[in-house]
Structures are given as C-alpha cells and as structure tokens.
Amino acid sequence: MKKILITGGAGFIGRHLASHLASREDTSVTVIDNESLGDRKHLDLDKVRFIHGDLASRDDLHTALEGQDAVVHLAADTRVMDSIENPQYNFDNNVIGTFNLLELCRELRVSRVIAASTGGAILGDVDPPVHEQMAPHPTSPYGASKLMLEGYLSAYSSSFGLSGCALRFSNIYGPRSFHKGSVVAHFFKRILAREPLVVYGDGSQTRDYLYVGDLVEAIRAAVDSDVQGAYQLGSGKPTTLNQLIDAMRTVTGLDFEVVYEDFRAGEVKDTWCQIDKARAGFGFEPSTTLEDGLRATWAWFDAQRA
Numbered sequence: 001m002k003k004i005l006i007t008g009g010a011g012f013i014g015r016h017l018a019s020h021l022a023s024r025e026d027t028s029v030t031v032i033d034n035e036s037l038g039d040r041k042h043l044d045l046d047k048v049r050f051i052h053g054d055l056a057s058r059d060d061l062h063t064a065l066e067g068q069d070a071v072v073h074l075a076a077d078t079r080v081m082d083s084i085e086n087p088q089y090n091f092d093n094n095v096i097g098t099f100n101l102l103e104l105c106r107e108l109r110v111s112r113v114i115a116a117s118t119g120g121a122i123l124g125d126v127d128p129p130v131h132e133q134m135a136p137h138p139t140s141p142y143g144a145s146k147l148m149l150e151g152y153l154s155a156y157s158s159s160f161g162l163s164g165c166a167l168r169f170s171n172i173y174g175p176r177s178f179h180k181g182s183v184v185a186h187f188f189k190r191i192l193a194r195e196p197l198v199v200y201g202d203g204s205q206t207r208d209y210l211y212v213g214d215l216v217e218a219i220r221a222a223v224d225s226d227v228q229g230a231y232q233l234g235s236g237k238p239t240t241l242n243q244l245i246d247a248m249r250t251v252t253g254l255d256f257e258v259v260y261e262d263f264r265a266g267e268v269k270d271t272w273c274q275i276d277k278a279r280a281g282f283g284f285e286p287s288t289t290l291e292d293g294l295r296a297t298w299a300w301f302d303a304q305r306a
C-alpha cells in the first residue's frame with residue numbers, strides 16, 4: 001500500500017487528485033488543508049483521511065506526514081492579484097509553508113515530494129512555447145514564491161537526498177472549480193449569471209488549457225517515477241480566447257454576449273507550453289479534447305444552478 005499525503009487537497013485540483021488516487025486499491029490518501037480556499041465537503045471522507053491543518057503548524061504537518069511514502073504539495077495562496085496586494089501573506093504561506101513541509105519531510109524521511117509550480121508566473125512575458133530551459137523572471141510575488149519552491153526542492157534533493165520534482169501547471173480547468181477566478185471558471189459563472197463575457201483585446205491572445213482529469217493522471221505518474229527537476233504540464237497547444245469562447249458556445253448551446261475592451265497593459269499576450277520533457281520523463285500524454293473537457297465542466301457548473 002502506497003501512502004500519499006496531499007497538501008491543499010480540499011482545493012480544486014486536490015479534490016480531483018484525492019478521488020483519483022483513492023479509487024486505486026493500492027493507495028491510501030491523506031489530505032491536509034486549512035480550508036482557507038478549499039472545503040472538505042468536496043472530498044469523499046469515507047475514502048480519504050482529512051486533517052484540518054496548516055502548513056504553518058509543525059504539529060499539524062507532523063501528524064499528516066508521519067508514515068507517508070510521498071507528498072503531493074498543492075497547498076498555496078493561489079491568487080496572483082492577492083499576492084501583489086499582500087506579498088507578505090503570500091511569502092509566509094507559500095515560501096515558509098513549503099520550507100516547513102520540506103524540513104519535516106527530511107526529518108521524517110518522506111522520500112518523494114511532487115510540488116505544484118507554474119509556467120507563466122515564473123517565466124514572465126517570453127516568446128512561446130515556454131519550456132524548462134528558459135531563465136525565470138517572475139512577474140508577481142506568487143510567481144516568485146513558486147520559484148523559491150523550485151529552488152528549495154532542488155537544494156533538498158542535492159543536500160539531503162530528497163527525491164522531488166516541480167510540475168509547472170498551465171491553465172487547469174474542470175468541474176468542481178466554482179471558487180476559482182481562472183478564465184474557464186470565470187466565463188462559465190458569467191454565462192450562468194446571464195452576464196456578458198468581457199474580453200480585453202481582440203480575443204486573439206493565446207493560453208494553454210489542460211483538463212484536470214489529464215493533470216491528475218500526470219501527477220500520479222510523476223509520483224510513481226523518480227524524475228527530478230521542473231516539468232511543464234499543459235495541452236502543448238495554444239488556444240485563442242475566441243476559440244475558447246466558440247467552444248463554450250458549442251457545449252452550452254447558448255448564444256451569450258461577448259464585449260471586447262482595450263487590451264490591458266501588463267497582461268501576457270501569448271503563452272503555451274512545450275510538454276516534451278514530461279512526455280519523455282513519465283509518459284505524459286493529455287488525451288481530453290478542449291470540447292470534451294469543457295462539456296464535462298459545463299455540465300458540473302450548470303448543475304450548480306439549482
């Protein structure tokens with residue numbers, strides 16, 4: 001039996017990962033989450049051991065980490081704009097929290113750590129496709145906190161033999177993401193509220209959208225492998241905002257209004273990632289088409305209307 005701890009497991013990605021891992025006979029899942037952004041009601045508590053706890057608490061982390069074979073570290077202050085408004089909070093939560101976690105992994109000899117990182121916020125405004133050889137230039141305290149995470153993972157690997165890798169997620173979308181402000185969740189909430197979608201620019205800007213079901217399979221594969229370092233995870237393809245909106249029209253069957261406003265200074269125009277390293281490292285092969293992923297996501301959002 002493999003014992004896996006998920007930090008931040010009551011959040012959007014964590015709740016999908018917890019059900020994916022708990023569905024396997026050979027895996028026992030523990031989640032630690034302070035429920036600042038997530039909520040345990042999204043977990044199947046018959047199958048997942050839940051600890052209401054905080055990365056700031058050594059006691060909470062000790063309880064959660066004892067006896068674990070691996071940790072998937074998702075807990076973080078995930079809101080980029082909040083990190084600009086309150087960088088101290090972001091630093092305390094993300095940087096010190098990650099440091100506390102790694103220190104206890106070292107002490108308790110937890111051998112494998114897979115940590116959630118980000119491509120766009122670490123690399124800044126660079127020509128796509130983004131890849132792991134690019135030099136980082138974080139554009140927000142949130143991005144800087146993820147770069148610190150990657151630095152500490154590398155240091156703990158070299159200095160203490162901890163085996164770890166950082167997975168740089170692109171734009172992840174899927175069901176059970178109502179609390180998120182990312183573009184798919186935001187647009188579906190506007191559609192539900194019968195409000196127009198607002199696009200800054202002409203809608204030709206590109207992003208890389210990865211379905212959460214493909215992501216959790218990749219995380220499991222990374223846990224089971226022994227890869228180290230940073231890995232981009234995305235669809236590997238650019239999608240324009242206008243293409244996304246067209247696909248949303250198809251899956252919702254609704255002809256909602258779209259308002260185009262001036263492009264916002266400071267916003268990245270195009271970003272999508274190369275996924276060759278993850279493909280070679282642990283067989284990453286996303287298989288959900290944008291339309292299928294959006295259909296499943298919309299079905300869930302639409303069901304929240306009641």
Ligand code: NAD
Nearest residue numbers: 008011012013033034036037038054055075076116169172
């Ligand atoms: P989320 O906000 O839904 O989940 C984060 C969870 O961490 C929440 O449940 C929150 O309550 C918990 N948490 C925060 N601080 C904590 C602390 N100090 N102690 C314990 N729990 C704490 O976010 P998500 O979308 O599920 O993201 C998961 C991870 O993936 C994050 O590290 C995020 O930075 C990273 N990521 C996400 C995306 C995306 O598109 N969703 C993209 C790039 C990176």
